[in-house]
Amino acid sequence: MDCVDWLTWFDAPEYEFARQVLQRGVAALYFVAFLSSLNQFPALLGERGLLPAPEYLSGFSRLRRPTLFRWRYSDRLLRGVCAAGLVISALLVAGIPQAGPPWVPLIAFLALWLLYMSIVNVGQTFYGFGWEMLLLEAGFTVAFLGSDQTDPPRTILILIVWLVFRLEFGAGMIKIRGGREWRDLTALYYHHETQPMPGPLSRQAHLLPKPLHKVEVLGNHFAQLVVPFLLFAPQPVASVAAAVVILTQLWLVASGNFAWLNWIAIVLAFAAVSDPVAHAVFPVIPLDWHGGGADRETPLWWLAITLAATLLLLVLSYWPLRNLFSKRQLMNASFNRWQLVNTYGAFGSVTKQRIEIVVEGTLDHAPDDSSDWREYDFKGKPGDLRRVPRQWAPYHLRLDWLMWFLPLRTVHEEWFYAFLGKLLEADRQTLRLLRHDPFDGVAPHLVRVRSYLYRFSTRKEFRETGNRWVRTLVHEPIPPVSLRGSSGRRR
Numbered sequence: 278m279d280c281v282d283w284l285t286w287f288d289a290p291e292y293e294f295a296r297q298v299l300q301r302g303v304a305a306l307y308f309v310a311f312l313s314s315l316n317q318f319p320a321l322l323g324e325r326g327l328l329p330a331p332e333y334l335s336g337f338s339r340l341r342r343p344t345l346f347r348w349r350y351s352d353r354l355l356r357g358v359c360a361a362g363l364v365i366s367a368l369l370v371a372g373i374p375q376a377g378p379p380w381v382p383l384i385a386f387l388a389l390w391l392l393y394m395s396i397v398n399v400g401q402t403f404y405g406f407g408w409e410m411l412l413l414e415a416g417f418t419v420a421f422l423g424s425d426q427t428d429p430p431r432t433i434l435i436l437i438v439w440l441v442f443r444l445e446f447g448a449g450m451i452k453i454r455g456g457r458e459w460r461d462l463t464a465l466y467y468h469h470e471t472q473p474m475p476g477p478l479s480r481q482a483h484l485l486p487k488p489l490h491k492v493e494v495l496g497n498h499f500a501q502l503v504v505p506f507l508l509f510a511p512q513p514v515a516s517v518a519a520a521v522v523i524l525t526q527l528w529l530v531a532s533g534n535f536a537w538l539n540w541i542a543i544v545l546a547f548a549a550v551s552d553p554v555a556h557a558v559f560p561v562i563p564l565d566w567h568g569g570g571a572d573r574e575t576p577l578w579w580l581a582i583t584l585a586a587t588l589l590l591l592v593l594s595y596w597p598l599r600n601l602f603s604k605r606q607l608m609n610a611s612f613n614r615w616q617l618v619n620t621y622g623a624f625g626s627v628t629k630q631r632i633e634i635v636v637e638g639t640l641d642h643a644p645d646d647s648s649d650w651r652e653y654d655f656k657g658k659p660g661d662l663r664r665v666p667r668q669w670a671p672y673h674l675r676l677d678w679l680m681w682f683l684p685l686r687t688v689h690e691e692w693f694y695a696f697l698g699k700l701l702e703a704d705r706q707t708l709r710l711l712r713h714d715p716f717d718g719v720a721p722h723l724v725r726v727r728s729y730l731y732r733f734s735t736r737k738e739f740r741e742t743g744n745r746w747v748r749t750l751v752h753e754p755i756p757p758v759s760l761r762g763s764s765g766r767r768r
Contacts, residue, residue, distance in 0.1 A: 323355065358392050361388075631659075701760035
């Protein structure tokens with residue numbers, strides 16, 4: 278292959294639609310991520326948060342994962358980082374940087390990557406989710422897709438497909454190696470009911486006949502263990518494989534709330550969709566994006582940058598590739614401090630019962646059996662038996678997600694006791710994380726923690742009671758506790 282042939286292969290003009298979706302879609306998800314952090318980080322991890330970032334940074338080694346906050350943290354600086362991320366991501370969604378030379382969107386996406394990595398690396402347990410590193414890796418890789426002045430680079434598109442492969446095939450292998458319920462096809466007897474944050478259609482999905490649940494699991498295995506290999510096939514097979522990934526992810530969007538995990542998988546899958554196939558399915562999508570088939574020449578300096586990025590990501594692929602076929606496969610792990618070319622996976626085993634942690638408070642000083650205990654209502658996690666779960670994804674409710682993990686680990690978490698203390702203080706920014714404060718700003722004298730077994734009501738139970746959930750008290754892991762010196766009013 279001579280130089281001309283190489284350049285002809287390197288440029289992929291038939292993937293312009295894919296580039297548009299990838300750049301704008303990933304930028305849109307960064308916008309959501311920064312918005313989520315702007316609204317929640319100060320209450321969870323800020324100067325007066327549940328796990329204050331300044332205390333964490335006081336023991337933070339500068340040789341560990343990089344963050345802009347390693348020298349100093351303040352809530353004001355955090356809000357500035359989020360504001361910058363929101364502005365840059367909004368410009369990318371609008372396509373403004375892409376209209377310039379290819380180094381402009383490159384710098385914009387690398388800025389998003391560095392800004393958000395700075396937040397993730399001080400986010401502690403509240404940012405310990407696989408989709409955080411997935412968004413970081415996606416932002417870094419998409420940065421090298423170029424601009425409207427150049428054709429999409431084929432090597433970068435292949436690396437994005439490789440990312441989708443690791444995401445899907447890694448999740449499939451985790452399931453096969455995990456709980457028996459994935460192998461005997463019974464996993465979805467439970468999953469729709471016990472998943473971290475059900476959506477508005479989760480109950481209907483749970484009540485489907487069990488044979489259909491087995492078909493769901495078989496479809497999942499096919500989509501995650503077979504289809505990922507077809508993403509590397511010639512067209513139109515690769516586009517068909519991408520369509521399977523997109524459709525299965527849309528079902529997960531409809532039946533649950535997994536922040537931006539499913540949405541980013543949908544966006545990234547478009548890396549395998551060519552313009553001719555997209556145009557054949559949706560004729561409104563143009564075949565010629567730049568009028569008259571204008572020839573766009575790739576500058577040698579840009580070729581050198583994209584090839585250097587390709588080589589870097591290929592070298593870093595050794596560790597996740599080895600992990601995929603390891604008997605001790607790691608799930609959602611990074612092999613370098615820049616969180617590039619990671620390994621992914623979720624739900625290697627499925628929880629069979631749903632235990633919910635319920636927090637209650639009372640104004641009584643010496644409560645007895647007749648005391649008025651009022652329940653704090655969260656935005657996303659189940660509580661009110663009648664309430665229809667909302668669709669929150671791709672927005673991430675971090676407190677609600679951590680509440681789901683408590684009964685799987687222990688309620689005696691540092692952040693949870695800090696949370697109870699904030700409720701006893703009627704702390705404003707903490708209460709804003711909740712759906713409802715039952716005391717309207719007055720600080721309770723006592724709070725307690727109870728655990729309940731939750732299950733979806735049957736159709737008959739729903740007709741009789743109107744309740745979408747049925748719950749049974751299990752025990753009281755934290756008895757009534759008070760906060761000495763509470764003022765009784767919000768501060």
